[in-house]
Amino acid sequence: MANAKAAEAYGADILVATGYDEGGILPQHFQGTFTVVPTMADAVSIPVLAAGGINDARGVKAALVLGAQGVSRWYLLLGHLDEAPVAPAAKETLLAGSYDQVDLVSHDQRSLMTPGAKQLAARFKETNDGRAIDRNNRPTRRDVAGPAPGEVDDNIIPTNTGLDLL
Structure with missing residues (x-):
């Protein structure tokens, strides 16, 4: 969480917590999103956005319970929006x-x-x-x-x- 704390110290307004269950280019760590979110949310005082492997309402609720202020569901948008x-x-x-x-x-x-x-x-x-x-x-x-x-x-x-x- 040193990077999250450093980003906050440098003036970041929001951080994205993503885990190995994301799509696209995978992070170098093997923790899942639902491990990273509470760890990051506890480490900083700025809002944390959860991303990676959150594809339905249950995942959104879980991310919020774990301390995220919001979620990114990019793949859902890619798959379902006509204008994507x-x-x-x-x-x-x-x-x-x-x-x-x-x-x-x-x-x-x-x-x-x-x-x-x-x-x-x-x-x-x-x-x-x-x-x-x-x-x-x-x-x-x-x-x-x-x-x-x-x-x-x-x-x-x-x-x-x-x-x-x-």
Whole structure:
């Protein structure tokens, strides 16, 4: 929590507490969001926003009980809002996916198991060297927004661990 305290000392108005159950680029620690939130909320006096793996009303309530002042449910917005900047093919794949179709493709990335992601996950399990995979497959804003139709099979589609709750 040294970083949280330092951010507060430097004048941060709000902090985001995220755990390893988030989507996108994973944090370097393995604690879940519901471990990080109360620890951070107890360590600082500024508001804490919970993020990562919070996909339904139960998760929101839990985050608030644990000390968060609010939550971020970014993947919910990506999957369900018509105006979300997500390619229709990626949105369909995300909403049709389930937790058992999600795996690590490197130390820092989790994805739905598209054919391309399956190849990366297999290489990662074989070599345990995520650096080369991350270097060549780091999600960009476009990747997070989703590949175009016909490109889904070759791409990483980042997701959190609560995919079944979207």
